[in-house]
Amino acid sequence: MLKNKTALVTGSTSGIGLGLARAFAQAGASVMLNGLGDPAAIERTRRDLAAETGADVRFHGADLARPGEVATLVAATEAAFGQIDILVNNAGIQFVAPVDEFPPEKWTAIQDIVLNASFHAIRAALPGMKRRNWGRIINLASAHGLVASPFKSAYVAAKHGLVGLTRSVALEVAETGITCNAICPGYVRTPLVEGQIEAQARAHNLPRDRVIREVILAAQPTKRFIEVEEVAALALFLCGDTARSITGAALPIDGGWTAR
Numbered sequence: 001m002l003k004n005k006t007a008l009v010t011g012s013t014s015g016i017g018l019g020l021a022r023a024f025a026q027a028g029a030s031v032m033l034n035g036l037g038d039p040a041a042i043e044r045t046r047r048d049l050a051a052e053t054g055a056d057v058r059f060h061g062a063d064l065a066r067p068g069e070v071a072t073l074v075a076a077t078e079a080a081f082g083q084i085d086i087l088v089n090n091a092g093i094q095f096v097a098p099v100d101e102f103p104p105e106k107w108t109a110i111q112d113i114v115l116n117a118s119f120h121a122i123r124a125a126l127p128g129m130k131r132r133n134w135g136r137i138i139n140l141a142s143a144h145g146l147v148a149s150p151f152k153s154a155y156v157a158a159k160h161g162l163v164g165l166t167r168s169v170a171l172e173v174a175e176t177g178i179t180c181n182a183i184c185p186g187y188v189r190t191p192l193v194e195g196q197i198e199a200q201a202r203a204h205n206l207p208r209d210r211v212i213r214e215v216i217l218a219a220q221p222t223k224r225f226i227e228v229e230e231v232a233a234l235a236l237f238l239c240g241d242t243a244r245s246i247t248g249a250a251l252p253i254d255g256g257w258t259a260r
C-alpha cells in the first residue's frame with residue numbers, strides 16, 4: 001500500500017510512534033525514525049525493524065525542543081529518501097502539576113516539543129508535498145486536544161493548539177492532494193503512560209491495578225487501554241487514497257471518552 005512512499009515519524013523510538021513506523025514499514029514505506037534515548041538501543045530498534053519488514057529504516061536524533069534541529073531532521077529525511085510523503089508529528093512529553101505550581105520550563109518544553117516542533121516540521125515538509133501534489137500529515141494530538149483534565153494545563157493547551165494547527169493546514173492545502181488530520185487517542189499503554197501509572201500510584205498511595213481503573217481509565221468508558229496497533233491502523237488508513245477526503249479532522253480513538 002505504501003510502496004515507493006517515505007515517512008518521517010517524530011518520536012518513534014518508542015510507544016505509538018514506533019508502532020506507526022512499524023505499520024508504515026510493513027506497508028512498504030521507507031521510514032525515518034526520530035527520538036531520544038540510548039543510541040545502542042535505538043540502533044537495535046532500527047536494525048530489527050528493517051530486518052522484520054525489509055524496509056529502508058533510518059534514524060535521526062534531532063532534539064525537537066530545538067527549532068533548528070526540526071528543520072535539519074526534515075532536510076536529512078529528504079536527503080536520505082529524496083522526499084517526504086508522510087509526516088507524522090508524534091513526539092510528546094507530559095508533566096502534571098497545578099497551574100499555579102507549574103514549572104515554566106516544563107510548560108515551555110511541552111509547547112516546544114508538541115506544538116512548535118509540529119509547526120516547524122510542517123513548514124519544512126510542505127513545499128515538497130505541494131510540488132508532488134501528494135502528502136499525508138498526521139498530528140498525534142490526544143483526547144486532551146478536545147477536552148481538558150485538571151493539572152495538565154501545558155499538555156491540554158499544546159494538544160488543543162495542535163488540533164487548531166491541523167485544521168488551518170488542512171484548509172490551506174484543501175485543493176491539493178495533501179491531507180492533514182489529528183488523531184486523538186485516549187489512554188494507550190506506552191512508556192509515557194507507564195510513567196503516569198507509577199507517579200499516580202505514589203501520589204494516591206494506591207496499588208497499580210486500582211490506579212489503572214480508578215485514576216488513569218476513570219474517563220475512558222471502555223475501561224481498557226487502547227493498543228498501539230489500533231492507532232497505527234487508523235494512521236495507515238489515513239495514508240491511503242480512499243482517505244483523501246478526510247482532512248482537517250480531529251479523530252478520536254478514545255474508548256468513548258469524548259462522547260460524554
Ligand code: NAD
Nearest residue numbers: 011012013014015016035036064091092142187188190192
Ligand atoms: P512515549 O514516551 O512512548 O514516546 C514519546 C517519543 O517522543 C519517544 O520516542 C521520545 O524519544 C520522543 N521525544 C520526546 N521528547 C523528544 C524530543 N525533545 N525530541 C525528539 N523526540 C522526543 O510516548 P507515547 O505514549 O508513545 O506518545 C506519543 C504521542 O502520542 C505523544 O505526542 C503523546 O502526547 C500522544 N498521546 C499518547 C497517549 C497515550 O496514552 N500513550 C494518548 C494520547 C496521545
